[in-house]
Each structure stands twice: as structure tokens, then as C-alpha cells.
Amino acid sequence: MIRTLRNLFRLFVILWTLARHDALFLQELRDSLPGLALLGRLLTRQGVKGRQGQRLAAALTELGPTFIKLGQALSTRSDLVGEQIAEDLTQLQDRLPPFPGAAAVAIIEAQLEKPLAQLFSSFDTEAVAAASIAQVHFATTVSGEEVAVKVLRPGIERAFRRDIDLLYWLTALGLRAQPRLSRLRPTEVVEIFERTCRLEMDLRMEAAAASELAENFHGDPWFRVPRVDWDRTAQRVLTLERIHGTKVCDTTALTAAGHDLKQITAIASASFFNQVFRDGYFHADLHPGNMFVNADGGVTVVDFGIMGRLDRATRYYLADMLLGFLTGDYRRVALVHFQAGYVPAHQSIEIFTQACRSIGQPLLNKPLNEISLGRLLAQLFAVTDQFEMETQPQLLLLQKSMLTAEGVGRALNPEINMWELARPLIEDWMREHRGPEARVIDEFEGLLTALRTLPAALRGTQRTADLLERGVRLSPETVATLIGSASSRQTALWPLWAAVIALGAMVGWLAAGH
Numbered sequence: 001m002i003r004t005l006r007n008l009f010r011l012f013v014i015l016w017t018l019a020r021h022d023a024l025f026l027q028e029l030r031d032s033l034p035g036l037a038l039l040g041r042l043l044t045r046q047g048v049k050g051r052q053g054q055r056l057a058a059a060l061t062e063l064g065p066t067f068i069k070l071g072q073a074l075s076t077r078s079d080l081v082g083e084q085i086a087e088d089l090t091q092l093q094d095r096l097p098p099f100p101g102a103a104a105v106a107i108i109e110a111q112l113e114k115p116l117a118q119l120f121s122s123f124d125t126e127a128v129a130a131a132s133i134a135q136v137h138f139a140t141t142v143s144g145e146e147v148a149v150k151v152l153r154p155g156i157e158r159a160f161r162r163d164i165d166l167l168y169w170l171t172a173l174g175l176r177a178q179p180r181l182s183r184l185r186p187t188e189v190v191e192i193f194e195r196t197c198r199l200e201m202d203l204r205m206e207a208a209a210a211s212e213l214a215e216n217f218h219g220d221p222w223f224r225v226p227r228v229d230w231d232r233t234a235q236r237v238l239t240l241e242r243i244h245g246t247k248v249c250d251t252t253a254l255t256a257a258g259h260d261l262k263q264i265t266a267i268a269s270a271s272f273f274n275q276v277f278r279d280g281y282f283h284a285d286l287h288p289g290n291m292f293v294n295a296d297g298g299v300t301v302v303d304f305g306i307m308g309r310l311d312r313a314t315r316y317y318l319a320d321m322l323l324g325f326l327t328g329d330y331r332r333v334a335l336v337h338f339q340a341g342y343v344p345a346h347q348s349i350e351i352f353t354q355a356c357r358s359i360g361q362p363l364l365n366k367p368l369n370e371i372s373l374g375r376l377l378a379q380l381f382a383v384t385d386q387f388e389m390e391t392q393p394q395l396l397l398l399q400k401s402m403l404t405a406e407g408v409g410r411a412l413n414p415e416i417n418m419w420e421l422a423r424p425l426i427e428d429w430m431r432e433h434r435g436p437e438a439r440v441i442d443e444f445e446g447l448l449t450a451l452r453t454l455p456a457a458l459r460g461t462q463r464t465a466d467l468l469e470r471g472v473r474l475s476p477e478t479v480a481t482l483i484g485s486a487s488s489r490q491t492a493l494w495p496l497w498a499a500v501i502a503l504g505a506m507v508g509w510l511a512a513g514h
Contacts, residue, residue: 003165003169004169006162007165007166007169007170010162010163010166011166011170013063014063014067017059017062017063018056018059020059021055021056021058021059021062022055023052023055023056023058023059051084051085051088052084052085052088053081053084053085053086053087053088053089054088054091056071056085056088056089057071057088057089057091057092060092061092064132064159064163065096065132065133065153065156065159065160066132066159066160066163066164066197067163068092068096068132069132069133069193069196069197069200070167070193071089071092072089072092072306073189073192073193073196074086074089075087075089075090075092075400083378083379083382086378086400087403090287090400090403090404095129095130095131096130096131096132097130098126098127098130098135099127099130099135099153099154101124101125101126101127101137102125103154104125104127104135104137104149104151105123105125107151107152107154107236107237108149108151108237111234111235111236111237112232112234112237118142119141119142119232120139120140120141120142120147120149121140121141121142121144122139122140123137123139123140123149124137124138124139125137128148132153133152133153133156133197133200133201133305134150134151134152134153134156134203134238135150135151135153136148136149136150136151137149137151138242139239141229141232145229145241146241146242147229147232147239147240147241147242148226148239148240148241148242148243148302149232149237149238149239150203150206150237150238150239150240151236151237152201152203152235152236152237156201157201160197160201164190164193164194164197167190167193168187168190171186171187171189171190172187174186175187185390185391188391188393189391189393192393196306199305200305200306202235203233203234203235203236203237203238204233204234204235204238206238206304206305207228207230207233207238207240207304209304209305209307210225210226210228210240210304211228212281213225213275213281213283213301213304213307214227216274216275216278216279216281217271217274220271221296221298222267222270222271222297222298222299223267223270223271223298223299223300223301224294224298224299224300224301225300225301225304226240226241226242226243226300226302227240227241228240228241229241240302243292243300243302244294244295245292245293245294245295245300246259246292246293247288247289247291247292247293248264248268248288248291248292248293248299248408248411248412249288249289249408249411251411251412254293257295259293259297260297261412261413262413262416262421263297264293264297264299264412265409265412265413265416265418265421266421266422267297267298267299268291268299268405268408268409268412268418269405269409269418269419269421269422270421270422270425271299272286272401272405272418272422273422273425273426273429274425276310276315276318276398277315277318277319277426277429277433278429280309280310280311280312280314280315281307281308281309281310282307282308282309282310282398282401283301283304283306283307283401284306284307284308284397284398284400284401285303285305285306285401285404286301286401286404286405286408287404287407287408288407288408288411290302290303291408306397308394308397308398308401309394310394310398313340314340314394314395316433316434317336317339317340317342318395318398319429319430319433319434320332320333320336320434321333321336321337321380322373322376323430323434324336324356324360325356325359325360325363325376326363326371328360328361328364330353330354330356330357330360331353333353333356333360334349334352334353334356335349337352337389338352342389342390342392343387343388343389344387344388347387347388352387355383355386355387356380359376359379359380359383360376363376367420370417371417371419372402372403372406373402373406373419374399374400374401374402374403374404374405374406375403377395377398377399377402378399378403381395381396381399405418406418
């Protein structure tokens with residue numbers, strides 16, 4: 001009862017804030033929740049300027065840290081909020097007034113279990129940047145190294161838990177009122193959002209992310225990641241090497257310093273391509289404020305709270321799909337969606353191919369420098385409702401990151417597209433990983449994996465046969481457990497057939513006199 005009352009009060013505050021910014025989007029509410037729409041009409045203040053997404057961003061900023069982060073998460077979900085609102089939410093400014101420097105010092109001393117004087121020879125108590133979850137202070141270590149110290153806001157975990165509970169409650173209410181929304185997996189959206197925010201509130205995880213990204217680019221002179229000071233890092237404190245550079249969006253200063261904007265664009269596009277396709281681990285918040293140009297013209301990135309991962313199968317799907325679009329092979333685009341399981345098997349591949357053609361055909365006669373791959377993905381995800389495609393959060397995060405990266409490229413040089421500059425890398429990677437030789441190697445690796453699992457499958461089969469001979473009655477589930485889990489039954493059978501085929505081929509080869 002207390003939880004319900006607390007959530008109802010918080011819901012009223014949210015509605016009131018949204019209404020004052022005219023961000024309730026009454027037509028949409030009228031279609032789904034008429035009662036809420038009526039309340040919205042009573043609360044809404046008329047005459048507020050700006051597009052829907054801009055008004056929503058302003059309201060979320062006023063609602064505080066959790067809702068700022070929610071807005072950033074929704075900016076990757078054009079399938080939920082529409083492409084225009086999602087694009088507006090990417091501009092959501094994650095800036096809040098700083099908390100007192102004395103509080104930051106107290107947190108640092110408590111977390112690192114030392115007086116500040118034993119950690120830093122100087123510490124600027126005035127924050128240089130303050131966001132929804134943490135703020136940053138410049139300092140110098142006792143050994144003379146310049147660093148940037150990130151400190152979590154006091155009480156942020158408690159406020160976050162309160163708002164997450166509310167989001168789960170609202171999601172459950174929404175699904176009861178509109179069961180068709182289950183296709184969009186709203187509960188999973190909240191779960192992913194909760195997990196992401198919890199990781200952001202453990203600054204050791206951000207330190208690990210920075211360390212991994214730096215390791216991936218070890219030896220690359222043009223793309224740098226600040227070094228982590230692990231001795232001055234804890235759950236609520238992160239200390240990184242201080243960066244001296246020019247923000248990538250300050251083209252006037254970059255030009256005045258003699259930097260080549262085309263070269264900077266090339267470095268940014270190559271690094272983004274390598275993160276996504278080479279490593280499958282990418283910085284998912286590469287807005288201009290997180291990228292700096294060094295004195296030598298290289299690029300350094302900061303803020304590693306939001307990172308994305310793509311497994312090899314997803315990278316291959318993505319490469320095949322993009323290649324299909326760029327070459328006009330829409331059947332190939334459709335096939336990779338069905339093979340990946342993104343489109344249910346009962347859907348028509350012919351109709352899905354037609355839908356892909358409607359998206360890709362306008363691109364065919366355009367040069368690569370006029371094509372936005374981020375927007376292409378957004379248009380593709382817009383057909384999810386018609387074909388029952390389940391949401392793929394990792395691809396939505398990538399799509400948002402692509403749009404952000406493309407925006408950086410346009411800001412540096414509107415005449416050049418980042419994909420055009422990265423074209424040699426794209427072609428080399430495709431030749432190496434998606435060409436005929438690569439496919440043969442993949443099949444061979446699959447065969448070796450299958451053969452490695454064959455002994456276990458045969459042992460499970462033998463145990464099943466022994467039990468059946470002794471008259472033991474086995475359920476199908478027990479048989480599946482003995483041979484392998486239900487989800488791996490197909491995998492258990494494939495090695496057997498692969499081995500038979502391989503042995504048969506070998507016998508035939510020997511019999512032929514080789």
C-alpha cells in the first residue's frame with residue numbers, strides 16, 4: 001500500500017512536469033489511455049514552444065538524474081518513441097548543478113581510506129563538469145601527475161532505486177492496459193536500463209571499460225584513451241589521466257591550430273569502424289563533448305559509462321545486411337534477418353524482401369558520402385511492428401551511436417562522409433571476414449567445434465541406451481538432459497552427422513588409391 005501511494009504521488013509529479021512542458025503528447029495518450037489523456041488536458045500548459053522531443057527532453061531534465069538517463073536510453077528506441085523524438089532526445093544535455101566540493105572530498109577520503117593530502121598535492125574543489133550521476137574535478141597527484149577525478153553524487157543510488165521501482169510499476173500497468181505493447185518488450189527495456197545505470201554507478205566498471213578500450217587500440221598512435229589511476233579508483237571515485245586538447249566540435253580552434261579536419265574525420269571514422277567490427281566493443285556515447293583532438297592531431301575519447309558489445313555473429317549479420325543494402329541485394333538482406341532469427345519463420349520472406357527494397361532502393365544511386373547508415377538502420381527498425389521483429393537492444397544502441405558518430409563527421413566536414421573515408425577498412429574487413437575464403441574457414445571451424453562435442457554426445461547416447469536396455473522408463477526431457485540440454489539437441493546431432501560425412505569422405509579418398 002505504501003509503495004502504491006508513493007508511486008501514485010511520484011506519478012502525479014511526473015504528469016505535472018510533463019504537462020507544464022506540453023510533453024504528454026495527448027493524441028498518443030488518447031489512443032491508448034483515455035483517462036490519462038483527460039488528466040493531461042487538465043494539466044497541460046498551452047503555448048510551449050519546440051518539437052515534441054525537445055519538450056520531452058526539457059521535462060526529463062527537470063525530473064532529475066534517473067529521467068535524464070531514461071531520456072538518453074529512449075534516444076536509442078525509435079521503435080518506441082518515433083524517429084524524430086529519438087533524434088531530439090540525443091541532444092538531451094546531461095548537465096546539472098554541481099554538489100559542494102566538500103562533499104566530493106568527503107566521498108574521496110571515505111572511498112580511498114586516506115586523507116586528501118596523501119592522495120593529491122592539489123585538488124580543485126570547484127567541479128569542471130557536473131552530470132546527472134557524477135561530477136569531475138581536476139587535481140594533481142602527490143607524484144605530480146595531472147588527473148581528472150570523477151565522483152558520484154551523494155544519494156544517487158537511493159534516488160535511482162525509487163525511480164526504477166516506479167518504472168517497473170508503470171510498465172506493469174501499461175501492459176495490463178495495452179497487452180499489444182508486449183512486442184516492444186518494455187519490461188526488458190526497464191531491466192536493461194536498470195542494469196546499465198547500476199554499472200554506471202560503479203565507477204570501477206567504467207575504469208575497466210576504459211582499460212579494455214585502451215587495450216584494443218594499443219599501439220595505435222592516432223586514437224588514445226586516458227590511463228586509469230587504479231590506486232585512486234574505487235566504487236564511487238574514478239581517477240583518469242587528465243586530457244589536454246580541443247573539443248572535436250570546435251572547428252574554429254582546430255583550424256586555427258593548423259589541424260587537418262579531413263584527417264581528424266578519417267581517424268574518428270576508422271576508430272569507430274574498428275570498435276564495431278574489429279573488436280565488437282564500442283564507445284556508445286561519442287558525442288562531440290567526449291572527443292578531443294590532441295596537439296599532434298590524434299583523437300582522445302573520455303567518459304566510458306555507456307559501452308556496447310556485439311558478438312561475432314551479430315557483426316557478421318550487420319555486415320551482410322549493410323552490404324546487401326549497398327549493393328541492392330534485398331533478398332540477401334531479408335535472408336540474414338531470417339537466419340539470425342530476428343524475423344519469425346512464419347513471416348513471408350518475399351514480403352519482407354519487398355519492405356527492404358522500399359528502404360534501400362532510394363540509396364542505390366547515391367554516392368556513399370550521402371548515405372547515413374545510422375538512418376538506414378532506423379528505417380529498418382521502423383518496420384519491426386509489421387513483421388513481428390523483436391527488439392534487438394544491442395543494435396538499437398549501435399544505431400544511435402552511428403548517428404552520433406555521423407553527426408561528429410558532419411560537424412568536422414559537411415562535404416565528407418565518415419563511411420567514405422572508412423571505405424578501404426570496410427572493404428578489407430568484408431574481404432577477410434565475409435569473402436569465400438572466410439566462409440570456408442568459418443565452416444571448418446564449425447566442423448571442428450562439432451567434432452569436439454561428439455564424444456560427449458556419444459557418451460550421452462550410450463548412457464540412454466544402457467538405461468533403456470535395463471527397462472528404465474525415460475521421459476523426453478530426461479533423454480534430452482542425458483544427451484545434452486534441450487536447446488543444444490540440434491548441436492548434439494550435428495557433430496554426429498558431420499563426423500559420419502567426414503569419415504565417409506576420408507574412406508572414399510583412401511579407397512580411390514590416394
